Amino acid sequence: xxxxxxxxxxxxxxGRLLTKLADYRxxxxxxxxxxxxxxxxxxxxxxxLDSGLRGRGGAFFPTGRKASFLAQGTGKPTxxxxxxxxxxxxxxxxxxxxxxxxxxxIEGCLITAHAIGSDRVFIYIRGEYLHEFExxxxxxxxxxxxxxxxxVTIVLHRGAGAYICGEETALLESLEGKRGQPRTKPxxxxxxxxxxxxxxxxxxxxxxxxxxILELGAKEYAKIGVPPDSSGxxxxxxxxxxxxxxxxxxxMGVTLRxxxxxxxxGIPNGRELKAVIPGGSSVPVLTARQIDVPLDAxxxxxxxxxxxxxxxxxxxxxxxxxxxxxxxxxxxxxxSCGKCTPCREGTRWMVQILESIEAGxxxxxxxxxxxxxxxxxxxxxxxxxxxxxxxxVASYIDKFRAEFRDHLDGGCPMQGESSLxxxxxxxxxxxxxxxxxxxA
Amino acid sequence: MSTxxxxxxxxxxLYPVSRSAxxxxxxxxxxxxxxxxxxxxxxxAKALDETPAYCMAVASFYDMYHLKPVGRHLVEVCxxxxxALVGAQQVLEAFESELGVRAGETTEDGxxxxxxxxxxxxCGWGTVVAVDHRYRERLTAGDVPAIVEGIRSEAGNAx
Numbered sequence: 055x056x057x058x059x060x061x062x063x064x065x066x067x068x069g070r071l072l073t074k075l076a077d078y079r080x081x082x083x084x085x086x087x088x089x090x091x092x093x094x095x096x097x098x099x100x101x102x103l104d105s106g107l108r109g110r111g112g113a114f115f116p117t118g119r120k121a122s123f124l125a126q127g128t129g130k131p132t133x134x135x136x137x138x139x140x141x142x143x144x145x146x147x148x149x150x151x152x153x154x155x156x157x158x159x160i161e162g163c164l165i166t167a168h169a170i171g172s173d174r175v176f177i178y179i180r181g182e183y184l185h186e187f188e189x190x191x192x193x194x195x196x197x198x199x200x201x202x203x204x205x206v207t208i209v210l211h212r213g214a215g216a217y218i219c220g221e222e223t224a225l226l227e228s229l230e231g232k233r234g235q236p237r238t239k240p241x242x243x244x245x246x247x248x249x250x251x252x253x254x255x256x257x258x259x260x261x262x263x264x265x266x267i268l269e270l271g272a273k274e275y276a277k278i279g280v281p282p283d284s285s286g287x288x289x290x291x292x293x294x295x296x297x298x299x300x301x302x303x304x305x306m307g308v309t310l311r312x313x314x315x316x317x318x319x320g321i322p323n324g325r326e327l328k329a330v331i332p333g334g335s336s337v338p339v340l341t342a343r344q345i346d347v348p349l350d351a352x353x354x355x356x357x358x359x360x361x362x363x364x365x366x367x368x369x370x371x372x373x374x375x376x377x378x379x380x381x382x383x384x385x386x387x388x389x390s391c392g393k394c395t396p397c398r399e400g401t402r403w404m405v406q407i408l409e410s411i412e413a414g415x416x417x418x419x420x421x422x423x424x425x426x427x428x429x430x431x432x433x434x435x436x437x438x439x440x441x442x443x444x445x446x447v448a449s450y451i452d453k454f455r456a457e458f459r460d461h462l463d464g465g466c467p468m469q470g471e472s473s474l475x476x477x478x479x480x481x482x483x484x485x486x487x488x489x490x491x492x493x494a
Numbered sequence: 495m496s497t498x499x500x501x502x503x504x505x506x507x508l509y510p511v512s513r514s515a516x517x518x519x520x521x522x523x524x525x526x527x528x529x530x531x532x533x534x535x536x537x538x539a540k541a542l543d544e545t546p547a548y549c550m551a552v553a554s555f556y557d558m559y560h561l562k563p564v565g566r567h568l569v570e571v572c573x574x575x576x577x578a579l580v581g582a583q584q585v586l587e588a589f590e591s592e593l594g595v596r597a598g599e600t601t602e603d604g605x606x607x608x609x610x611x612x613x614x615x616x617c618g619w620g621t622v623v624a625v626d627h628r629y630r631e632r633l634t635a636g637d638v639p640a641i642v643e644g645i646r647s648e649a650g651n652a653x
Contacts (some may be wrong), residue, residue, distance in 0.1 A: 089596045131510075143574045143613040174510075181558045182614055209508050214517050215557030217612065231516030233555040249511055292577035292618055299618030335575055335613075367576050367615065377532075385612055409582075477578040478586060478597055480557075480610045492567055 055316040056308045059278070061266040061287050062259055063303045064154040071154050073189055075196040076158040084202060086268035090165040091204065098169035102264065104272035106285035111137055111220070111257030112334060112363040114351055121170055123244035130251040132172045136163060137225055138179040138186075138258045141217040142334035143385060144365030146291035148258035150301045152179070152186040155262070156193035162261035165268060167206050170254055174207050178225050181213040217389035222255040223439045224391065235391045236437035253339055255399040259289055279306035284350035288364045294331075295370035295473075297322050306361075307353075310345040321492065325370035329453075333362020335382050336442030338449035359448070374453040374472035376461055379447045380408040384479035386443035397440030404447060411458060414465025421451060421458055446459055498526055502541035518541060524644070529560035565600040567609035567645050569593075570624040573610045577619035581634060585621045586610060588638035597645050606645060 058065075064072045072078045082449045090098050103118030124132060136159070138149040151159060163175045179187050187210060194208055211229055219234040226248050228234035247253025263286065267275045276285045284306040290313060293299045297319030304313070310330055314320065322326050327342040332349070338359040340347065347357040354361050369378070387401035407424045410416040428444035435441070451458055460467045468475070501532045506512040519542055520643045528555055530538075535546040536542050542549070553559040571577075571586045586597060588625035593601055600607040616622035625641065634642075 140615055141613060144576050144617050145613075146615045146617050146619075148616045182611075182624065182627070183558070185629065186629065211514070211523065212518065213556070214521065214559060215611075216555060228517065229514060231552065232514035233552055293620065294617075295581045299576075301618065301622070331575075367579070367617070369579065373579065378575065381578060385574060388612060459551070473581075474575075474578050475583070477573050477583045478610050479573060480612055 056304050056312050058303050058317075059287050059305055060303055061270075061275075061278075062151060062155075062158065062262045062274050062289055063301065072158075073154070073156060073193065075157060075193070075200060078155065082269065083157055083265075084161055086265035087161050087164050087168075087202065090268050091390050095169050095171055098165065101267060101272045102169065102190075105267045106274040106282055107260065107263055107267060107424070108284075108351075110259035110263070110288065110364065112142065112336075112360075114361065117256065117260055120244065120256075121166075121182050123242070124170055124254060125245045125252040128252060130249075131174060133164060133171045133206070133248045133251055133253040134170060134175045135222075135225065135229065135248060135255045136175065136177040136258060136261055137220060137222065137244070137255055138183070139213050139220040139225060140183075140258070140363075141180060142336060142363045142365060144293055144331060144334050144362040145291050146293075147291045147301050147364060149183060149186055151258055151262050151289065153184070153189050156186075156190045157197065157493045158265055159190070159258055160193055160197050162264040163204070163208060164204065164206055165264050166254070166256065166261060168204075172254075173205055174209070176209050176211050176229060176248070178211050178213060178219070178229055179217075181215050187212055194350045204207035204309060206294055216391075218437070218439060221439065224437065226253065233334070235389070235393045236439075238436055251408055263287075266425075278351040280348070280352070283352055284361075288361070290349070291363070291365040292318050292368070294366070294368040295325060295327075295372075296323055296368040299323055302351065304349075306350045307348045309348050310340070310366065313349065313366060314345065318368070318411045320393050321368065321370050323370075325372060327368065328371045328373060329369045329375070331369065331446070333360045334365040335367070335385065336438075337362045338445055339453060341453055369391060370473070372468075372471065372473040374412075374466055374468045375450045375457050376408060376412045376466065377472050377474040377477070379450045380405065380412055381474055381477060381479060382446050383408055383443055387437060388480060390439060394435035394437075394440065396431045396434045397443075399441050400427050400440060403427045404443060409449070411461050412466055414461060414463070416462055418459070418462060421455070421462075425451060497539045497645045498523060498537055502538065506542070512542065513544070516544070516549065516552050517556070520549065520559055524559060527565045528566070563600075563604075565605050567606045567648075569606060569608045569628055569641075569645070570611040570614070571597070571608070572612070572614040572616070572620070572622040572624075574613035574617075576613070577620035577622055582621040582637040585623065585633055585638060588635035589623075589642070592638055592642040606642075637644075 107117040108114045223237035224234040383404040428448040431440040431444040506515040539546040614622045
């Protein structure tokens, strides 16, 4: 059984809480910050580069390189923005980091702020995470009281319910007090980000990894996992039809089979595994036959999917894949910000076509029409939200075409027995009622 | 007790550009009034030096702002895929039957609003339900009557 390795999570059995500064310091907390502050900022960036750390939010971009893109000598302040707007369905790792080891996130912020010469940090935390907001707020007060901030101001900024604000330019818009709609790029945030100033935006897990990199040294950290492209651990979020759902921090390269069966205890209720979503709801699905794939970037690409946010959703044989596609499409339709036509209209079309397939009123041509709609969304918008709907749904048709075809004659072959039967999506509740009625 | 105007000025001071205080200001108003009426928008706008239309445009983008009145208590059931796979719909239906309302509605006494929400971020511990923004996890339909009773007794004590 693959052993958990605690570089980011609090570790120990029973989900030990390291929410108090004294407890965090007792396990070596804030020693990495002291070490970093004896180093030149450029040296710290070099350490992060050498560690091979890549963005844990889902894009997997080399963290050190992202920092090295920051515009210098602009005369404007440089901002560090932490993306704590975790919203990708299946993902709940950043939340656990925040409510169990908030000081590690804060230490990572302070090290990174030193590395990029920033004295103002914004943590954009999703609005629903009230408890986590309170835990971080209390932790920040302790850090402030212990004079560890070193002249850096950390502002906690709460979102208000919008998946799109996890996209970094939408997050910046939201942080500037606007509707959270993505910006055109370029300019990239490293040049003109928050308040048109050079800005570095990193995910919670990414930032929380930085203290351990300083502590272990970049070379040692880089050996963990599958170097050079997938170094380190990941906090995998395991959910769905699995016995022991939860977050597990494991070196990259662990296989899906090990994660689901050895760590997760397998499929409950004597059911069979049908499919696995390996990186959050936006990535292409894998079938039960593909679970020997190692969870590293290269192997996942070969298997036709992505590591994404590290969220593994296990799906047993009671799930209708058309209903799964419909629920995915409903989510992205609800969360589309409306800025780009292919995403705004395309996700609506996807929902309509999937509804007709599920109802048994579609024809063979509608499957191709659905794939065509997906194709017309993919890569044609300012941000990847539309892709996040198109990629998984296209993969469901690709891998479960026979099941989709079975629907064309008289509707769902599961006849009301699917685990996702009739599940009510928020989009059906008209939560976006217009403030004023449009005159007739 | 400080006024909403003063509270908003305090938040504005946290940011280099005070428009950044729009989301927190709307939250403060909602915490005070329960929902964002036209009057609330006017008040927030004045405190932010923005127009009410601007504040309304921002608020209508985000799911957590209420643009019409809601109950004193809010029950939000996550029905995204990970929760749905482990029975979120059954949990939702149990709330509907215990509360006597459909998702998206408020009980007749104005106490409880029930709605579904997208992924709450507790996927491995589904079904997740937020009761007044506090997460309850690993819920099944069988847990619902006790939760509703808890909300109702709290409502009874408060009145």
